[in-house]
Amino acid sequence: MSKTMTGAKMVVQALVDQGVEVVFGYPGGAVLPIYDEIFQQNHIQHILVRHEQGAVHAAEGYARSTGKPGVALVTSGPGATNAVTGLTDALMDSIPIIVLTGQVPTFMIGSDAFQEADTVGITRPCTKHNWLVKETDRLAATMHEAFHVATSGRPGPVLIDIPKDVQFATGKYTEARQVETHYAPQVKGDLDAITELAKAMETAKRPIFYTGGGVINSGPAASQLLRELVAETNFPITSTLMGLGCYPASGENWLGMLGMHGLYEANMAMHDCDLMINIGARFDDRITGLVDKFSPGSKKAHIDIDASSINKVIRVDIPILGDVAHVLEDLLKVWKSRGRKTNKEGLSKWWDQINEWKQVDCLKFKQEGKTIKPQHAVARLEALTKSHDRYICTEVGQHQMWAAQYLGFEDPNRWMTSGGLGTMGYGFPASVGVQLAHRDALVINVAGEASWLMNMQELGTAVQYNLPVKQFILNNERLGMVRQWQELLHGERYSQSWSEALPDFVKLAEAFGAKGIMVSDPDDLDDAIMEMINHDGPVLFDCLIEKHENCFPMIPSGKPHNEMLLGENADTTNAIQAGGAVMV
Amino acid sequence: MSPLKIKKGATSHSAYNLRSSYGDEVERHTLAVIVANEPGVLARVIGLFSGRGYNIESLTVAEVDHEGHRSRITIVTSGKPQIITQIKSQLSRIVPVHQVHDLTVEGPTVERELALLKVAGSGDHRIEAIRLADIFRANVVDSTLESFVFEITGTPEKIDAFADLMRPLGLQEVARTGVAALARGSEAKTS
CATH class of the missing domain: 3.40.50.1220 (TPP-binding domain)
Structure with missing residues (x-):
């Protein structure tokens, strides 16, 4: 006996049946029936993000730190297009996420309706697979198949586009075990x-x-x-x-x-x-x-x-x-x-x-004087947090590489970083997703000030749900990695690679109701980090660092592994030649 | 998560040999791709070729199994052997793709294409056109006092040759279907 229910209820029922506990989302006209169902149940927690890109990255962070698929729910049109970066990010890094998008009703598709976008067309190349569900009877089966596809074989993001009339209409609910699929990638090696x-x-x-x-x-x-x-x-x-x-x-x-x-x-x-x-x-x-x-x-x-x-x-x-x-x-x-x-x-x-x-000791650096070296900041973070139940996220750039070099990871699923796509703005929402999955763990996002600002609106999310994520910002007032490449490749012409008119991060944190800490003296660093760890709530940690530090070792593009540039004394003149310059 | 019912022997990986030896010559391959007949599946296949910069020399698609919702896409592509292997692996991982067969390496095949050619002219040209059409076993499917539309079936090379001959005789327009191909012999390669 199959149950009969509305499409909107099916969405929630299928999520429950798939063991989903948390959904990251943002409501809008085309998903209102689903939000109405979410309102009337207690099985699934909905986390209201501040931007749809944040919802998808949070789902990614949740997935990577748990090994379970992450789920995001957004509306049609701009909701869906804002999800594209997160979908591409998850595709490049093989992260299993399910994104549900609302769509204008089936009879309006193709009419350039309000908030209409060709979501399956736009997301076809940035998902592992996607579906436009035009019949309520197919909705539950599609939901179950989506979880299967996202998590089988090489994992990846999938998207289900659900027109509003399909959400309102009533249909038969299909159980997962009734769904037939041919998709079964080979797991045993030859x-x-x-x-x-x-x-x-x-x-x-x-x-x-x-x-x-x-x-x-x-x-x-x-x-x-x-x-x-x-x-x-x-x-x-x-x-x-x-x-x-x-x-x-x-x-x-x-x-x-x-x-x-x-x-x-x-x-x-x-x-x-x-x-x-x-x-x-x-x-x-x-x-x-x-x-x-x-x-x-x-x-x-x-x-x-x-x-x-x-x-x-x-x-x-x-x-x-x-x-x-x-x-x-x-x-x-x-x-x-x-x-x-x-x-x-x-x-x-x-x-x-x-x-x-x-013996070359390629990560050696000298912390001297009154300016904090970024390597020193990360090394101290490592020393003071490694005994904790710790999860690390990062944004993208120099700080990401320093985090990878100076932090030690003992277990899988403890490190969330945008590897393939290199998405600035990934780390903060990802840390929100991680903290939701691990409420008592120490979740730190190692960030640069420029990357962090790209999705800073999620501070509202962190405060609303009292997620004590620690935003460890290495602030050099520069787009550090861009600056480094301009130094190596473009004759030190630092075109647009500095951050002007930066906010006062402490005041910014306070404006959102979070805690802000600023540190610039190496002697104060340890105490400041301890203060960050011990604060029960989200912290914006503004660590002012050396502005012109380069990230080494480095294989310049177009060079093989055995021609690395090492540390401070590296001869960087003509490090990148014409052949390598065209590469990124 | 609830597990799904997976059909036995569902996904096949028969098309590509991961150990093929690679040369540097550009090769022409005919691929038969069996797909679920669902909206967007052709866009996925074409998007793969454009997104990754692969060549399509010809592409035909039609439903071949109405009850099983299967369509067959026949793609003629060209590239170095490493690229051909990539194309097959990439096609195989598209979710609604059931099977990928490289007919060029799987044994002898028959390849056929259909073309319609409009030839306009009068006098000797008109007589020569109909004479050549007869040699090529092309049919006249439309005729006016100044023109013919020929229908010809054969290998792409045969159609090329026929079109070349028609050009000086008043060839106006050509429509070609692209290649359809099947392996020779009694055994079905696809199911």
Whole structure:
């Protein structure tokens, strides 16, 4: 016996059936029936954001910190177009979110009605899949299928566009178990390929694990299996920005992050290795540097759930299509059953070499004088918060890289940053989503002042729901990363890369009913950070830092891994040449 | 979350070989893409090609299984082998795409295209046109005292050749359907 109900009620019922607890949204004309249903129930908490982009990023933060899909609900037209950046962000970083948009009634579609937009057309390239539901009878089934698609295979954002008459009309509710789908991506890897990789691991002299966000997306079991694999083999391990936390930063085999602003030892090891085992990463251009000279002497294996990621940028020798946890489980079994062999002599020399690279101490900096260095600020934040149950978000720019370099992540799902799309304005709403999922945890958004201002309206959300998110703003009154590139590439002509007419962040916080803290003296930094941590409520932490600090190490664009710029003494003249200048 | 009922053997990954050896020559491939016949599915396929900068030489689409809501899109594309592999992998991950077959590598195929050609002229040109049409087994589907519309079916090369011959004889307009293709033999590649 199927139940009969209105489309609006179906939306809420399907969310409840899918185990959704929180929806981030903003009402409007085309979603009023759904909001009316939300008003009349207590199963789902609705969080009223201040801008639809904030709703989607908050859903992303919720999803990334819990491993569950995030849900956003917005109205038609501008509500939907404001969601586009968040959808694209989630697509690039493979984050499972479900965005519900209202639409003008079916009989008005195509008439340029008030607040009409071709939402499925606009969002087709920035969702994993989307649907326009024209019949109430199809609505529940579509909702269930949407959750399945968002969370299966390579996760991603999906969108359901629901015309207002479909919300009002009555139809039959379909249970999830009644929904048939053909969409079922392969999760088990090919055993022959896995065996080939196990064999390569037995003889490799200079192996390295190169891990990415796929490990995190695969779930906690994947991180656990990865840790076991690293411990058993004693191979070194590095990770992309997206994969931080899949292996603990305190782990013995950890080389730190790799890539454009990655650690010297990690990039050198990637360049010189003879066996590269890519686990859930995608050879992004921030990682590879110059593709032609990328790790020239290595045999490459690639474990990925998305066939289109394999051989897209870098040709690999051992492709393994499958889910990370499933493949690692089989890989461990095969490797163990073959006698747990590694090339101990080769490995020992390899570690000697790596330890030599580590001596370069590529993250060293000097905190002196009366100005706070950004690296020092992040290092102190790490020291004073690492014992907490801590989640970190970031915006995009220099501060994001310093956070990745100087903060240590021990577990997956603790690090929320916009990796693929590089969305300034991501971090603050994401931190709101994280805090909602983890009410008692310490949630910090490491930000730059310019990024933070892009979605500052969400301070209202944080105050309304008493979400004690800590906004740790490294304020250099500059668009720091833009400034850095202008210094390196454009003859120090700092075109439009400074922040003028900045608000007084303390007063701004107070105006919203939050707490503001400003610090500029290195001697006051620790006390100020402790004050931030101990305040039970949202805090805007305005940390005035050195204005012209550059982010190092750095692989200039168009250069390979072994040509990094290191620290303060780096010779940055002509660091980027014509070939690299066209790249971003 | 409640699990969905997933049909056995639902998603196939038959089309691409992840280990294919890559050359640098541009190749022409004919792909058969079986899709759910739902709104927007063609836009998804075309959007993939334009968004990622792939070539479409021809594309045909029509429903082939009314009860099963299946359409068949036949795409002729060209690119280096690595790009061809990418195109197939990218197509395969579109949710309403059920199967992707690379007919060019899966064995011998028959490829056919239909074209309509309007040829206007009189006197010797008109007689020569109808004589050549006969050689190419083209049918006259419309005629006036000054023109013919020919219908011709064949490989794209045959249609090219026929059009080339008609050009000096007064070719006015051509409409082509694009390629439809099937594997030879008794076995069905798609289901």
